Amino acid sequence: MKIVHTPDTAALAAGQARPAAAEARPTAAGSPTAGASTSSESATVKLSSTAAGLMASTPEFDAEKVAAIRQAIADGTFKPNAEAIADKLIANAQELLQRR
Template sequence: MKIGNSVETPAVAGHGAAPARPAAGESAAAGRSAAAAETGGAAAGSVTVKLSSTATALLASNAEFDAQKVEAIRQAIADGTYRVNPEAIADKLIANARELLDRRSH
């Protein structure tokens, strides 16, 4: 898993917009109706998400994962026996930082 923004960042509609509030004397239901009208009929609090081409490709690829390994990790976390390897995490963070710096220098 890579950390950082890729060249192609997914767009999220409505991100950062303040939720609609009813005007003075207006009911909360009326405020929700106004918000739905502003968002093209979507319910208040809903967000439209557009996946990047990379995410779409990953979903379409039906990439397999090791379900047994996932279950073993899940069980170890639940049992409190899962151990984090800080050296491996540090090494991967450093490698990722180097990769990002190399991309920016070219």
């Protein structure tokens, strides 16, 4: 999964603060969210060096490959490789466990 680096996420990756929302966002019931501020406040967010490194090292995605897969899904011709998916999931889980 790719996280798109918008100016907000780029600022967070650099450890800069991002202003908080100026208005309360309504919930599904239409009422303001609990604890939401309606004044113009700002919040400071500090990322650990590990988090900043992870955001900075996120590889770019291949837009052409995504478009081809999207088209194959739309056409009904996409055939996922269950073995490859399982192998990647196991490898990712092993990597996460080794970091601890």
